[in-house]
Amino acid sequence: MREIRYETVVDAVAEMCKAANYELGEDVITAFRKALRAERSVTAKDVLDQLVRNAELAAELRMPTCQDTGVAVFFVELGADCRVVGGLLQDAICEGVRKGYGEGLLRASMVGHPLKRVNTGDNTPAIIHLELVEGDRLTLHMSAKGGGSENMSALRMLKPADGWEGVKAFVLDTVRKAGPNACPPLVVGVGIGGNFEKCAILAKHSLFRPIGERHPDPEIAALETELLEEINRLGIGPQGLGGDTTALDVKVELHPCHIAALPVAVNLNCHASRHRTVVL
Amino acid sequence: MGVVHIRTPLEEETVLSLRAGDRVLLSGTVYAARDAAHKRMCEMLERGEPLPIPLQGQVIYYVGPSPAAPGQVIGAAGPTTSSRMDKYTPALLALGLKGMIGKGYRADEVVQAIARHKAVYFAATGGAGALLASRIRKNEMVAFEDLGPEAIRRLEVEEFPMIVINDAYGNDYYRQVAGGAN
Numbered sequence: 001m002r003e004i005r006y007e008t009v010v011d012a013v014a015e016m017c018k019a020a021n022y023e024l025g026e027d028v029i030t031a032f033r034k035a036l037r038a039e040r041s042v043t044a045k046d047v048l049d050q051l052v053r054n055a056e057l058a059a060e061l062r063m064p065t066c067q068d069t070g071v072a073v074f075f076v077e078l079g080a081d082c083r084v085v086g087g088l089l090q091d092a093i094c095e096g097v098r099k100g101y102g103e104g105l106l107r108a109s110m111v112g113h114p115l116k117r118v119n120t121g122d123n124t125p126a127i128i129h130l131e132l133v134e135g136d137r138l139t140l141h142m143s144a145k146g147g148g149s150e151n152m153s154a155l156r157m158l159k160p161a162d163g164w165e166g167v168k169a170f171v172l173d174t175v176r177k178a179g180p181n182a183c184p185p186l187v188v189g190v191g192i193g194g195n196f197e198k199c200a201i202l203a204k205h206s207l208f209r210p211i212g213e214r215h216p217d218p219e220i221a222a223l224e225t226e227l228l229e230e231i232n233r234l235g236i237g238p239q240g241l242g243g244d245t246t247a248l249d250v251k252v253e254l255h256p257c258h259i260a261a262l263p264v265a266v267n268l269n270c271h272a273s274r275h276r277t278v279v280l
Numbered sequence: 281m282g283v284v285h286i287r288t289p290l291e292e293e294t295v296l297s298l299r300a301g302d303r304v305l306l307s308g309t310v311y312a313a314r315d316a317a318h319k320r321m322c323e324m325l326e327r328g329e330p331l332p333i334p335l336q337g338q339v340i341y342y343v344g345p346s347p348a349a350p351g352q353v354i355g356a357a358g359p360t361t362s363s364r365m366d367k368y369t370p371a372l373l374a375l376g377l378k379g380m381i382g383k384g385y386r387a388d389e390v391v392q393a394i395a396r397h398k399a400v401y402f403a404a405t406g407g408a409g410a411l412l413a414s415r416i417r418k419n420e421m422v423a424f425e426d427l428g429p430e431a432i433r434r435l436e437v438e439e440f441p442m443i444v445i446n447d448a449y450g451n452d453y454y455r456q457v458a459g460g461a462n
Contacts, residue, residue, distance in 0.1 A: 050411055051408060057410045061410060063355060063410045063413065064346050064409060066356055066406075066408075066409040067355060067360075068409075105348070107356075119428050148383075179384070179458070180383060181361050181363065183407050235458070236458070239383065241443065270406070
């Protein structure tokens, strides 16, 4: 059984939190530049240009690209032949978030009680999804997920008879209602199937795939392409000020479901699509 | 597309000259306040207590900045979603608030109150936190320091880039765009 020290996890998580917030991924920057070339609207080009300059300035100053440095969300793949020693894995992740957000001067955006609403002061607790996998490695996928786009996300239990057309209508309706609030251009994560909670987790999980990368299953890839084209025909544009780029990408994940059900979750990500992965 | 330079406090003449869709560069003092600060201010008004900031002719920026590093004025400081402040906004407009900076839709009653009180709602680019921070020259704590990122701050901005969404005539730029006016 391979052993990974608690402190190793803490330090890796702290660095991921800082890096995700200071430096947008290459996939995001590439998508901005591609949209800049394709856009016909002057206002849209201006917004995209600001986003490119913002990313450059943030990286140079080691300042977060956005003041909403997000909820720290983790998808963790724990190999069956390794374990964390010196403390619990979830405690190590939260301690890493506390360290990374504190040292990195990232904003504390969590309240400890949803109704009493007092800030916890260190952006903990993190939200952690754990999966057990083969092997002796620990893989941590981290997202600094912004609140504005999360607020405009939606879940609906459709009827099986609604089919793909029903799913598409729900996705388009969610993006339309979100308008400028979710900070477009968006990355749209769609979970189809599973059950009430599973489809939401699928939608979140799908957002971790790099922008511009299609699903390996060609049938699902075709669904992604169809949704992306239809979303970009809505004309909402960057920041809802009109244009061709309402979404930078769409990700779809499917899962088996009950004979009576067609659950669909649409998780919106703002253009600050901040993801990092570390393998320990 | 022209850009209009304006200064705070906002004179009525300035407000009336702006139209939905105008690009604006703002200079002067703005007050940073978001959800928790608005809730507290409205509770103070209900109790008949004076507010910690002046409102007449002033501009509120819906922002909860990230902490400043040593040598920096402020951390990242882009706008947050304005609709969460809708509940509190008509009361502040009635007391003379003239401008708001945020992002996203306002409720119909807020759009109407903006027109009734001859005020204006601007959007800045959401997510451009570092770029917008570079237009902030001063940052002072004013009230509710215990709220952390939600405290009220007095900011001095210079040529802060924005676009007019709701003008004093009841126009809404987001709706104009959605209606194909762009």
